[in-house]
Amino acid sequence: MASNMASKKDIRLITFDLDNTLWDVEPIVARAEKTMRDWIRAEHPGFVARFDFREFSRLRHAVVTERHDIAHDLTALRTEVLRRAFVEGGYTASEAEVAAVNAFDVFYAGRNTVEYFPGALEALTVLGRDFRLCALSNGNADIQRVGLGHLFSGHFSAASVGAAKPDPRIYLAALAASGVTPAQAIHVGDHPEQDIAAAAGVGMRTVWVNFTDQVWPDLPPADAEITGFDELVPVIRRLAGV
Amino acid sequence: MASNMASKKDIRLITFDLDNTLWDVEPIVARAEKTMRDWIRAEHPGFVARFDFREFSRLRHAVVTERHDIAHDLTALRTEVLRRAFVEGGYTASEAEVAAVNAFDVFYAGRNTVEYFPGALEALTVLGRDFRLCALSNGNADIQRVGLGHLFSGHFSAASVGAAKPDPRIYLAALAASGVTPAQAIHVGDHPEQDIAAAAGVGMRTVWVNFTDQVWPDLPPADAEITGFDELVPVIRRLAGV
Numbered sequence: 420m421a422s423n424m425a426s427k428k429d430i431r432l433i434t435f436d437l438d439n440t441l442w443d444v445e446p447i448v449a450r451a452e453k454t455m456r457d458w459i460r461a462e463h464p465g466f467v468a469r470f471d472f473r474e475f476s477r478l479r480h481a482v483v484t485e486r487h488d489i490a491h492d493l494t495a496l497r498t499e500v501l502r503r504a505f506v507e508g509g510y511t512a513s514e515a516e517v518a519a520v521n522a523f524d525v526f527y528a529g530r531n532t533v534e535y536f537p538g539a540l541e542a543l544t545v546l547g548r549d550f551r552l553c554a555l556s557n558g559n560a561d562i563q564r565v566g567l568g569h570l571f572s573g574h575f576s577a578a579s580v581g582a583a584k585p586d587p588r589i590y591l592a593a594l595a596a597s598g599v600t601p602a603q604a605i606h607v608g609d610h611p612e613q614d615i616a617a618a619a620g621v622g623m624r625t626v627w628v629n630f631t632d633q634v635w636p637d638l639p640p641a642d643a644e645i646t647g648f649d650e651l652v653p654v655i656r657r658l659a660g661v
Numbered sequence: 662m663a664s665n666m667a668s669k670k671d672i673r674l675i676t677f678d679l680d681n682t683l684w685d686v687e688p689i690v691a692r693a694e695k696t697m698r699d700w701i702r703a704e705h706p707g708f709v710a711r712f713d714f715r716e717f718s719r720l721r722h723a724v725v726t727e728r729h730d731i732a733h734d735l736t737a738l739r740t741e742v743l744r745r746a747f748v749e750g751g752y753t754a755s756e757a758e759v760a761a762v763n764a765f766d767v768f769y770a771g772r773n774t775v776e777y778f779p780g781a782l783e784a785l786t787v788l789g790r791d792f793r794l795c796a797l798s799n800g801n802a803d804i805q806r807v808g809l810g811h812l813f814s815g816h817f818s819a820a821s822v823g824a825a826k827p828d829p830r831i832y833l834a835a836l837a838a839s840g841v842t843p844a845q846a847i848h849v850g851d852h853p854e855q856d857i858a859a860a861a862g863v864g865m866r867t868v869w870v871n872f873t874d875q876v877w878p879d880l881p882p883a884d885a886e887i888t889g890f891d892e893l894v895p896v897i898r899r900l901a902g903v
Binding site: 450457458513514520521527529531563564565566569 | 692695696699700703704705755756758759760762763764766767769770771773774805806807808811
């Protein structure tokens, strides 16, 4: 009993998924894509006259199929799709490279303009006083640009690690870089397999973020579940035994 | 006579101004600003409801007056103006910082989507076979993003050097980094004082780019003048004595 209490009090690291855990990602990506297409229409009217935007999905499928080397790097994937589109629209290789990088940048500015779930930043600020916080995601959000740079000590992403959740490597990299054991860490995320089962698989404790009234699938349950960010600080304190 | 010929044949470096020398910059900046404002309207409707865009010119004046430390860095200036605008629009310091960086990125993607003057890239490609080429500008174009990365060995800008043309330091930095004497270098630019008089002042030869039928002011003339990029390669070969 006493040793169990001591172990509970030794939580040092809390890792957070980003997309759909700290903010709703679908409207952000949809809006960023629209902005990027508007930008392409304004800046590259000659290209637009020759290229049908509906071809993007075919190009995306081709790139995902052919380029396993960049499969986990959403920035590289998206830029490659754009590059191929500009080539199909009649641009030279170097023109297409330049246009793709600039178009991606417009997308990326929107992709990092997020609206946090209510209470998310407040909860992170409070937890940051007692715990090391770290992002652990499959997406390509930039923790500096979304305004988390002062709160998070790092970001382990599918692109930076070269493997996507539920692969345990991304969790193990965050633990190793933070110098903590799995038992000293809690992962917070929305996805039953990628976040909860994967983190539990390496020995971390888990908090399931369930803001959309999902039904838990046929998997071992998370250590805790929250339905709003006002619940996070007390839940973490309970799991940490403090 | 013989030694003069030998000296002429020793041209090794050609430096180029960018804005208004390789492309017309005013429509690019105007379009990029419009795109950025459209982006702000789409991504930050709450801010737009509280902030009048006409206030940007007042903020720009205030920043230019107060922030001499970033006077030569157009990227820093523009981002600071945006940051102050978001603060005036009710954002917290960190929200404003994030919004300003993302808004600047949209501007910057457009600012680097340039349309070269006819024949410019062809002339640079030909000259790049025989000479080291280098950008030397007061503006904040990115030579990689505008598609010059493979042609230019470097870019000395007012922001990177900390002084703007006609200050000789920006020219001296390019010469020093390239390991050439002023007599071994030719500068190509559109501005009589900032490009031609300043480059001549450090001992470089000069080519005046005059595509808009300007009248030469009361200054010593350039070594050559061109009215289109088809004239550049023969002019450089003549100056270089090859």
